Amino acid sequence: MSQSTLVREPATTPHPLRTTGRWALSILFGALFAYSGAVKLAGDPEQVEGFEELGWGQWFRYFIGAAEVAGGIGLLIPALAALAAAGLAVIMAGATFVHLLDEHPAYFALIPAVLGVVLVLMVRANWHRTPSAIRGAFRR
Template structure:
């Protein structure tokens, strides 16, 4: 007769890494909540014009704002934080393409590009 032992526990991130991840997630949640609410409730004329220049209409502004707000909430829920980070990374990749293709100057694409990398790293860490 053989005895079954529990497999080795899955390694978890260290305490410092976990705290750092939560601090970054909270800051990003605040950023995306602000951006999402701004797109949904009180868009600045530049935002409305930008979405018009993209060519998808204002419904896309509402969709983007809703995704940003949902992602911000998801970043604060432990079970959803990895998925939310990945979803927001997708939104940021879309923002990079929008800036490169339709919203000059192209240099503004740097911010969503950096955010997408940070969000992918968060998703990876939360699913590790």
């Protein structure tokens, strides 16, 4: 079996509307997460207080902020978009659980949950653009 048969490429060129939609979502989510991460890194008092309440220390705020900025930028690079969306989806899954376990109303978990679902869909939509060497690492 040749190497080319192991990699499944799209059979046809995607519809222009799909391509436009994928780029629009990537730009929107890229800006959203880059901004969100920058706010965390800048030390917004609300963010500082929120991470203090979690009890994980400010190092975690810096880590999440840097990961969000990197993910936001990664969404704009076609070869990295699927991996960036996957990483951001993991962050949103964590945020969903934190909000569910927090004393705040459970509906606070709705926003990161919905963002996480959209990010998973973005992984699926952009996976074919990920370099084959990276895709191969995720095969069984």
